[in-house]
Amino acid sequence: MKSLSECVLYTFVDTAYLHERDPQELARELCEGGSDLIQLRAKTSTPEEIRRMAESILPITRAANVGLVINDHPAVAHDVSAEFCHLGQEDFFDGGATLRRSTLPRSHAPTLPPLGLSSHAPAQAERAIAAGAAYIAVGPVYATGTKPSAKPVTLEYVRWAAENVKIPWFAIGGINLQNVDQVLEAGAKRICVVSAILNSPNIAKACQQFKERLLSAR
Numbered sequence: 781m782k783s784l785s786e787c788v789l790y791t792f793v794d795t796a797y798l799h800e801r802d803p804q805e806l807a808r809e810l811c812e813g814g815s816d817l818i819q820l821r822a823k824t825s826t827p828e829e830i831r832r833m834a835e836s837i838l839p840i841t842r843a844a845n846v847g848l849v850i851n852d853h854p855a856v857a858h859d860v861s862a863e864f865c866h867l868g869q870e871d872f873f874d875g876g877a878t879l880r881r882s883t884l885p886r887s888h889a890p891t892l893p894p895l896g897l898s899s900h901a902p903a904q905a906e907r908a909i910a911a912g913a914a915y916i917a918v919g920p921v922y923a924t925g926t927k928p929s930a931k932p933v934t935l936e937y938v939r940w941a942a943e944n945v946k947i948p949w950f951a952i953g954g955i956n957l958q959n960v961d962q963v964l965e966a967g968a969k970r971i972c973v974v975s976a977i978l979n980s981p982n983i984a985k986a987c988q989q990f991k992e993r994l995l996s997a998r
Contacts, residue, residue, distance in 0.1 A: 781847040781863055784894075784915060784948050787816035788994045790849075790972040791987060793837060794926070795822040797978035806983065807837045811844035813987020819849040819866055819972075827853055834860045849896060857893045864914065866896040869904050872911070900933055902940055909947055916945065917972060920953020921963060926974050927953070935966040942967020957989055964997040 791810045793803050803820075810818050818841055822830050830853055838860060841848045847863035850856050857865035872895070894914035899905040908916050918941045920930050932953065941949050951963050952972035963971060973990055980986035 781842075781845050782816060784847075787847065787948070788970045788998075789815050789987065789991050790817040790819065790950050790952075790970065791815040791977055792819045792821055792972070792974045793833075794819075794974055794978060795825060795833075796926075797975060799978075803833050804836050804840060806978075807840045809983035810977070810987060811840060811846050813977075813984035814991035815846055815987055817847045817849055817864070819851055821851040823852075827856055831856050831860060834862060838862070850893075854892055854895075862893055864896055865893045866898070866917075868898045869900070869908070872897055873907070900930070901937065902944070905941065905945055905949075909945070913947065915948040915950065917950050917952045918945075918968075919951055919972075921951050922954025922959065924954040924975070935962065938963060938966040938968050957993075960990065960993050961997075964993065969994070969998065 793806050798806065807818060820830065820834055820837060822833065830850065834848065834850060834856060838848055849864040849866050850862045851866050852871065854865045896915045896917065897908040897913040899908055899916045899918055905916055905918065918933070918937055920927060920932055921935065921938060923932050938951050948970060950970040950972045951968040955963055955971050955973055956976035960971065971990070971994065977983060977986045977990070
């Protein structure tokens with residue numbers, strides 16, 4: 781896959797937004813539209829179900845030179861050789877900056893895939909960077925139905941990240957074609973988009989529209 785520094789559009793195969801569509805077909809459309817990274821997020825699925833979905837999606841993402849990210853399940857990410865695993869702060873840290881490897885067999889720990897971490901405030905971003913995260917997510921920028929209980933961090937946190945975060949970071953949360961220019965003007969160069977793409981009648985076209993905005997801003 782392309783290097784993480786080259787990745788600007790991060791999209792999702794989120795089972796909450798499948799709307800009876802096949803995960804493989806959805807992944808194919810995301811790749812066709814220009815996604816650079818695709819996260820498999822399946823909050824209500826078992827690890828074995830997620831593993832099967834990941835195995836079905838990987839040939840599609842690999843053929844398109846797109847990285848696959850597994851949400852929440854490091855062992856699954858390891859077993860299918862996904863490019864990344866993404867975890868929330870509460871899942872990653874245990875009493876400071878200690879990675880919770882207890883969910884992995886001991887033999888897996890040395891080959892844990894590179895990790896992305898969520899962050900909702902500067903202190904969390906700094907802690908994630910110090911712990912060796914490959915990238916961080918900055919958000920939710922706006923209110924989002926994907927995580928309705930999460931308080932928006934607003935564009936102020938995006939501006940802080942633009943000035944202070946040196947590793948790749950992605951703005952996330954409620955980003956759509958109506959507000960993406962504001963996010964880019966605040967300093968974001970990479971974004972995650974969930975519902976604004978997955979609820980679109982044309983997945984590939986929606987991806988292309990976001991990708992065009994990102995590339996023109998660069």
